[in-house]
Amino acid sequence: MNIITGGVCAAKGFLANGVHCGIRKNRTxxxxxxxxxETPASAAAVYTTNLVKGAPLAVTKKHIANGVAQAIICNSGxxxxxxxxxxxxxxxxxxxxxxxxxxxxxxxxxASTGVIGQPMSIxxxxxxxxxxxxxxxxxGSELAAEGIMTTDTIKKExxxxxxxxxxxxxxGGIAKGSGMIHPNMAxxxxxxxxxxxxxxxxxxxxxxxxxxxxxxxxxxxxxxxTNDMVVVLANGAAGNEEITEDxxxxxxxMKALNTVTVHLCRTIAGDGEGATKLLECKVxxxxxxxxxxxxxxxxxxxxxxxxxxFGADANWGRVLCAIGYSGAPVxxxxxxxxxxxxxxxIEVCRDGAGVDFSEERAxxxxxxxxxxxxxxxxxxxxxxxxxGCDLTYDYVKINGDYRT
Amino acid sequence: MNIITGGVCAAKGFLANGVHCGIRKNRTxxxxxxxxxETPASAAAVYTTNLVKGAPLAVTKKHIANGVAQAIICNSGxxxxxxxxxxxxxxxxxxxxxxxxxxxxxxxxxASTGVIGQPMSIxxxxxxxxxxxxxxxxxGSELAAEGIMTTDTIKKExxxxxxxxxxxxxxGGIAKGSGMIHPNMAxxxxxxxxxxxxxxxxxxxxxxxxxxxxxxxxxxxxxxxTNDMVVVLANGAAGNEEITEDxxxxxxxMKALNTVTVHLCRTIAGDGEGATKLLECKVxxxxxxxxxxxxxxxxxxxxxxxxxxFGADANWGRVLCAIGYSGAPVxxxxxxxxxxxxxxxIEVCRDGAGVDFSEERAxxxxxxxxxxxxxxxxxxxxxxxxxGCDLTYDYVKINGDYRT
Numbered sequence: 001m002n003i004i005t006g007g008v009c010a011a012k013g014f015l016a017n018g019v020h021c022g023i024r025k026n027r028t029x030x031x032x033x034x035x036x037x038e039t040p041a042s043a044a045a046v047y048t049t050n051l052v053k054g055a056p057l058a059v060t061k062k063h064i065a066n067g068v069a070q071a072i073i074c075n076s077g078x079x080x081x082x083x084x085x086x087x088x089x090x091x092x093x094x095x096x097x098x099x100x101x102x103x104x105x106x107x108x109x110x111a112s113t114g115v116i117g118q119p120m121s122i123x124x125x126x127x128x129x130x131x132x133x134x135x136x137x138x139x140g141s142e143l144a145a146e147g148i149m150t151t152d153t154i155k156k157e158x159x160x161x162x163x164x165x166x167x168x169x170x171x172g173g174i175a176k177g178s179g180m181i182h183p184n185m186a187x188x189x190x191x192x193x194x195x196x197x198x199x200x201x202x203x204x205x206x207x208x209x210x211x212x213x214x215x216x217x218x219x220x221x222x223x224x225x226t227n228d229m230v231v232v233l234a235n236g237a238a239g240n241e242e243i244t245e246d247x248x249x250x251x252x253x254m255k256a257l258n259t260v261t262v263h264l265c266r267t268i269a270g271d272g273e274g275a276t277k278l279l280e281c282k283v284x285x286x287x288x289x290x291x292x293x294x295x296x297x298x299x300x301x302x303x304x305x306x307x308x309x310f311g312a313d314a315n316w317g318r319v320l321c322a323i324g325y326s327g328a329p330v331x332x333x334x335x336x337x338x339x340x341x342x343x344x345x346i347e348v349c350r351d352g353a354g355v356d357f358s359e360e361r362a363x364x365x366x367x368x369x370x371x372x373x374x375x376x377x378x379x380x381x382x383x384x385x386x387x388g389c390d391l392t393y394d395y396v397k398i399n400g401d402y403r404t
Numbered sequence: 405m406n407i408i409t410g411g412v413c414a415a416k417g418f419l420a421n422g423v424h425c426g427i428r429k430n431r432t433x434x435x436x437x438x439x440x441x442e443t444p445a446s447a448a449a450v451y452t453t454n455l456v457k458g459a460p461l462a463v464t465k466k467h468i469a470n471g472v473a474q475a476i477i478c479n480s481g482x483x484x485x486x487x488x489x490x491x492x493x494x495x496x497x498x499x500x501x502x503x504x505x506x507x508x509x510x511x512x513x514x515a516s517t518g519v520i521g522q523p524m525s526i527x528x529x530x531x532x533x534x535x536x537x538x539x540x541x542x543x544g545s546e547l548a549a550e551g552i553m554t555t556d557t558i559k560k561e562x563x564x565x566x567x568x569x570x571x572x573x574x575x576g577g578i579a580k581g582s583g584m585i586h587p588n589m590a591x592x593x594x595x596x597x598x599x600x601x602x603x604x605x606x607x608x609x610x611x612x613x614x615x616x617x618x619x620x621x622x623x624x625x626x627x628x629x630t631n632d633m634v635v636v637l638a639n640g641a642a643g644n645e646e647i648t649e650d651x652x653x654x655x656x657x658m659k660a661l662n663t664v665t666v667h668l669c670r671t672i673a674g675d676g677e678g679a680t681k682l683l684e685c686k687v688x689x690x691x692x693x694x695x696x697x698x699x700x701x702x703x704x705x706x707x708x709x710x711x712x713x714f715g716a717d718a719n720w721g722r723v724l725c726a727i728g729y730s731g732a733p734v735x736x737x738x739x740x741x742x743x744x745x746x747x748x749x750i751e752v753c754r755d756g757a758g759v760d761f762s763e764e765r766a767x768x769x770x771x772x773x774x775x776x777x778x779x780x781x782x783x784x785x786x787x788x789x790x791x792g793c794d795l796t797y798d799y800v801k802i803n804g805d806y807r808t
Contacts, residue, residue: 051727051729052727083758115719116721116724117753304803310804320456320486320521320630324455352456353521354522396797399711399712399795400712400714
């Protein structure tokens with residue numbers, strides 16, 4: 001499997017674009033993105049578990065109930081959530097786009113991201129959709145990735161190439177996500193395209209399985225957004241025999257999908273609001289998978305540990321503390337903790353108690369931009385990984401005055 | 405009921421003291437506190453729910469299993485947790501103190517607070533206990549309150565006077581707590597004394613009931629400490645008829661206790677690590693008590709909302725978002741939100757959608773140091789309050805390098 005360029009346009013038959021249509025005041029920032037498949041595609045999606053849901057989610061759910069979609073439109077700058085006319089805006093957006101593209105409105109996925117509870121008007125969409133569609137190209141992934149950014153500091157895209165039954169397939173994605181990200185739901189916005197042929201049912205199965213180990217193991221700040229969704233479109237342009245059941249091809253597809261989603265997870269975590277470090281907590285030796293996951297997520301969500309990592313402080317007691325309040329059944333006297341980065345590995349806790357270690361060496365390791373927190377539970381064979389980031393002054397700054 | 409001075413020494417027959425014994429490097433900071441009842445007292449306690457528990461907790465649990473205690477000793481600067489000799493240190497501390505006071509070691513409550521997983525020695529206790537005991541006075545509450553402080557910026561004490569069967573009684577407490585504080589357990593260290601006569605069983609009942617609406621509704625950072633406990637000693641010196649069952653006296657005692665605990669909760673929240681504001685979320689109109697509590701806690705725990713409050717930004721969408729992911733059954737279309745402070749009240753959301761409001765006026769209200777977030781659910785008669793604080797640069801600063 002090779003990592004390739006092209007993002008959501010790496011797969012055959014997908015075009016994309018991103019423009020500024022006027023939802024965001026800053027004219028240099030794109031605020032409307034479009035991904036288009038030249039033919040109708042299998043579609044699968046997962047959504048936020050927040051009871052408060054953005055208006056576009058209900059429209060999208062309805063549109064892909066039949067497992068088919070051909071385009072994804074997404075604006076940034078306004079969440080279209082908790083406002084009076086949200087459903088109308090989302091519906092009209094789809095109608096305008098369907099008209100311009102010459103496809104059915106119910107083959108369109110619609111999404112929004114930005115501030116909650118702000119008035120929203122259809123006018124920027126009316127103004128922007130013509131040029132958005134006219135500018136669709138097979139090299140437009142970056143423009144679309146820019147169009148969905150909010151507090152993101154880098155655009156997030158990736159693609160891989162793999163083989164199914166002798167045919168070369170591609171799967172690629174773009175994502176946005178920086179704050180209001182917390183596990184146990186489809187977090188942030190992720191749009192994935194593939195030219196592999198796969199039935200809607202198996203596509204949904206692949207996505208639903210995958211997110212339990214990827215986007216549901218990601219937390220920036222413990223706040224579950226109202227607008228999250230992960231959508232995959234598969235148009236079959238690669239010409240492989242359609243995947244309609246479990247088997248070697250499905251396994252290979254799952255692997256390719258997982259490469260894309262893990263990459264996007266790591267990119268989102270590393271670009272968490274204000275983050276200076278990507279944190280990866282790898283738990284092994286758990287008696288149950290659920291224990292491994294619960295512990296990994298609890299560690300990655302600890303504000304105290306996140307702040308310690310910002311300070312490159314090997315304060316492992318906070319790792320033990322987070323394990324202890326996770327609610328998972330853990331024998332504390334068997335717990336081990338090490339920190340690892342490109343600079344090496346240092347053991348700091350064994351059998352639930354501290355070991356002598358060089359603070360200087362620990363500092364050196366923790367000053368790197370990617371830190372692994374390795375937890376061993378000594379209780380079985382299960383393992384899990386969770387992703388997060390450090391807690392910094394800039395997180396507070398960004399969120400202390402987000403709306404202005 | 406009157407608020408009075410004297411803290412844990414307000415109740416008759418209680419003495420206290422605090423000294424520097426050498427656990428903390430800074431000689432100007434007291435690090436060892438003692439509260440002493442001249443006669444054996446009814447004792448009740450609640451503890452952290454963290455699986456990782458400080459060594460003193462097990463010793464204390466054992467010592468007050470019979471419902472009686474006469475002294476509380478607590479050090480700051482080291483949590484005596486996740487180290488090799490924790491139980492031995494806690495046991496020896498009690499033995500040394502018992503010897504000096506001439507009481508039984510198993511009438512002593514022992515507690516520790518500070519960094520987890522650090523080596524600890526008995527020597528500072530040996531050095532400090534003699535002067536700690538010799539200096540016991542009926543005006544020593546402040547010294548004891550100072551002795552248990554860690555990152556606290558103010559000492560926390562309060563006392564009230566009330567009547568039981570014509571006898572004047574007093575109940576007072578000291579507390580420490582600033583970070584690693586999260587609801588659903590006995591959070592931080594709180595020591596309460598009263599001269600009311602009450603049986604150990606009813607004292608435990610009063611405490612266990614009270615914390616469900618007070619310390620379990622308090623969050624600074626979502627991190628549940630390993631060392632938390634709330635202890636109450638009741639020595640009966642007020643001469644009231646002993647409370648041994650439910651009734652008017654018990655109700656009156658509960659009211660007095662609640663006045664003390666709510667005061668300490670508010671003080672702890674307002675002095676949260678790095679906090680510039682006390683946040684109080686008052687939820688009303690819930691269909692169930694559990695819904696009111698879940699919603700109030702979810703709002704108070706939202707990092708995004710906490711950062712917005714730091715910036716005096718009326719970003720009410722974050723309140724809705726936190727309600728939505730709380731897990732409580734809420735009809736979003738009935739939710740209302742207002743912000744209130746000494747400067748007035750402003751409604752920002754009605755029936756789940758924004759209302760027009762003056763941003764200038766909202767800013768003016770939110771610039772105050774005590775902010776109420778008023779949430780109405782429109783679904784019933786239950787209400788609940790939760791306490792927290794804003795998320796600031798200083799929280800990150802304090803916790804980015806706590807150990808140095």
